[in-house]
Amino acid sequence: MHSKLLSALLVAGSASVVSAATTCTKDIKVTQPTPIISCDVVDASITVDASVAGGLSIEGPKTITGDLIITNASQLISISSSTLQSIEGNFELSGLDLLSSLNMAALKSLNKLNMQSLRQLSTFTFGTSGVSKASTIVIADTVLTDLSGLNINSVDSLTITNNKRLTAYNSDLANITSLLSVTSNGNNMEINMTKLTTAAEIQLSNVKSFVVPKLKTITESLKFDTNPELTTFTAKNITSIKDSVTFINNNKLTNVSFPLLTSIGDMTIQNNTKMLAVEGFPKLSTVAGGIILRGNFENVELPALKEVDGGCTVLSTTDISAFCGFFNDAHSKKIIKGTESCKSNVKAANEGGSDGDSSTSSSGSGSSGNGTDNAVAALSVNNVLLGVSVIAGMAQLW
Incomplete structure (x- = not known):
């Protein structure tokens, strides 16, 4: 009798514990x-x-x-x-x-x-080991020095901006489906994403290093704009970038390397004053848009280039007449389908505006005989389009 009563009490007690798991439905x-x-x-x-x-x-x-x-x-x-x-x-x-x-x-x-x-x-x-799941994260205008509380594997959008004491971010992120934006944080910001394999849009500024040894695919763009301490960038496993590859205003950048990259949307490399050569794209064969290279280049190599659906503009403060011959030939063979201009000794090559009058043209389109006036007119139109495209490209970074 007592055992039956005890069993009944235990059952009732268990029921009361279960019923204690309540839900509030009002704010x-x-x-x-x-x-x-x-x-x-x-x-x-x-x-x-x-x-x-x-x-x-x-x-x-x-x-x-x-x-x-x-x-x-x-x-x-x-x-x-x-x-x-x-x-x-x-x-x-x-x-x-x-x-x-x-x-x-x-x-x-x-x-x-x-x-x-x-x-x-x-x-x-x-x-105990940080948040492992999130869709959208914004960390902005803080004095945070450490983001180890974010132990996320996948995220749609991650924005880290204007955190002046944050100088490092080590992350186990493997997938970014929409946006990674790391801009205007502490000086010499170092980012290590050793497990990242897939990303969409990547925007970086004021970053000293960006280590992504496993990154294979970028479904939208990769943009480095104004990274004063960035010296090199290597993406040894990336094979395709659907939209833009952009390196602008990175004053210490000497080298970029994409050894397996075969196709991109478009490319802009401009005003990276320490970069003397563009040689890190040995397998790049297809460009869906155009190519803009402006700087102090002494050598430019795109040995696998087979198709550029847009135009190409290459301007250097040095003599690159030998490489201009390659571009001229590619244009004549319809590898470059848009307008093409390659010029040496352009004082304002790093800038986005007018080329000035002190340059020596090595372009092969209309550069001799009675076609000179037409070539100058075409070049002027091309420079206007170049200025618009660069400004538009920079606007996308903000």
Whole structure:
């Protein structure tokens, strides 16, 4: 009799434990540092009022299906949770002037993370080994020195910008489906993505190094714009880039190497004043758009080039007449289908504007006899188009 009663009590007790796993279905507004949220799942959003100060502790919920928004709480010093594992909406932290501690010890999964204008936060903790899943991440205008809390394998979009104390990012990312943008962070920013194999759009500025030994495919563009400390870049396994390959205003860059690259959308290499040769594209055969090379080149080699659907413009401050012969020949054989201009000794070769009058033309189209006037007119039109295309290319970087 007693054993039957005990069994009944145990069953009832188990049922009460199961029923304790509750779900809240209405949005919650937090107005105090230690709110009481008595549900495991918040099937709604949580917003923290800007008046909350001191240490915010969110205990109870394991999952938030909506957003967790903490903005403009200028007196908030710390944020913590030992229970929250997943945020399926937007986790936004911004305008928290005094926030110096962020510890979400159980957090493993995010959808969108937006961390902006955090003037005192140098590090953060997400989970025991960092967040492993996220779709969109923006880290901007912070004093963060470490991003090890982001242990993500795949992301749609990752933007890291204007974090002046951040000088390194080591990531296990393997796939970027939309955008990687790392711009205007600490001087000599070093990026190591040793597991990255596939990316879409990559935009980099103020980066000293970008190590991607396994990267094979870029479905959109690769753009290096204004990286003062970048000296070399190697992508030994990339075979195709659908849109643009761009290196502009990288003053210490001496060499780029794409040993397996066979096809690209278009190429712009301009104002990299230490780069004396373009020799890192030995297998490049197909260019869907055009080629613009402007600099202090002494040698340019594209030995496998078979098809350029757009035009080619090559300008150097040095004498590259020997290579201009290659371009002229490629144009005459219809390998280059658009307009072609190759010029030596152009003082303003690194600039995007007019070539000036001090250059020596080595172009083969209309460069002798009665066609001289027509060649000059064509070259002038080509330079206007060049200026427009460079400006448009640079605009895409911002």
